[in-house]
Amino acid sequence: ILNVEQSPQSLHVQEGDSTNFTCSFPSSNFYALHWYRWETAKSPEALFVMTLNGDEKKKGRISATLNTKEGYSYLYIKGSQPEDSATYLCAFYNFNKFYFGSGTKLNVKP
Amino acid sequence: EAQVTQNPRYLITVTGKKLTVTCSQNMNHEYMSWYRQDPGLGLRQIYYSMNVEVTDKGDVPEGYKVSRKEKRNFPLILESPSPNQTSLYFCASKGVFQPDTQYFGPGTRLTVL
Numbered sequence: 001i002l003n004v005e006q007s008p009q010s011l012h013v014q015e016g017d018s019t020n021f022t023c024s025f026p027s028s029n030f031y032a033l034h035w036y037r038w039e040t041a042k043s044p045e046a047l048f049v050m051t052l053n054g055d056e057k058k059k060g061r062i063s064a065t066l067n068t069k070e071g072y073s074y075l076y077i078k079g080s081q082p083e084d085s086a087t088y089l090c091a092f093y094n095f096n097k098f099y100f101g102s103g104t105k106l107n108v109k110p
Numbered sequence: 111e112a113q114v115t116q117n118p119r120y121l122i123t124v125t126g127k128k129l130t131v132t133c134s135q136n137m138n139h140e141y142m143s144w145y146r147q148d149p150g151l152g153l154r155q156i157y158y159s160m161n162v163e164v165t166d167k168g169d170v171p172e173g174y175k176v177s178r179k180e181k182r183n184f185p186l187i188l189e190s191p192s193p194n195q196t197s198l199y200f201c202a203s204k205g206v207f208q209p210d211t212q213y214f215g216p217g218t219r220l221t222v223l
Binding site: 004031042044045046050051089096097098100101102103 | 141143145150151152153154155158160166168169200208209210211212213214215216217
């Protein structure tokens, strides 16, 4: 079983703060890294699929970077809003299997 | 609308009574997968399928069966459910060419008494 770790486990920020989380994964046999946003009582929703070392993806105020050589990815949220409150999951994909981290739970206070 | 559907959404059953959770997708995706989510743990993959009649084990396959007779459907079968299979289950699908987004169904909350 591959180990995918996310930190921190939870984060409380004020509206307008910028924040970032980390996803660590094995640096060998890399194929893809997925990021998801998971709101309470809903299902996970894809944010990014990252495949190349040095990749940087952006969607609105959310962006992600990827370092496959050292086995980590960062997710950044600029100017957090209360609607950004959710759990953010990363998943390492290789040999047709997904390995999920346990997530970072973000709470943005108005 | 592109979607993954699961049924039932909620199920309470008793130990040993066989059950099936259905999953269907309308995006013509080759890859389909089942996950379970338990408190304090991340999503864990139960089984996945690369295409019709091609299925393989994920990390936690014990106690589950799957079949893929049609491209759109991927049912999860619990032949003899036990209380430790009480969990939130998600079905998901994606294409097989990178980068391919994985789409999740709404989830099925199963309680085994």
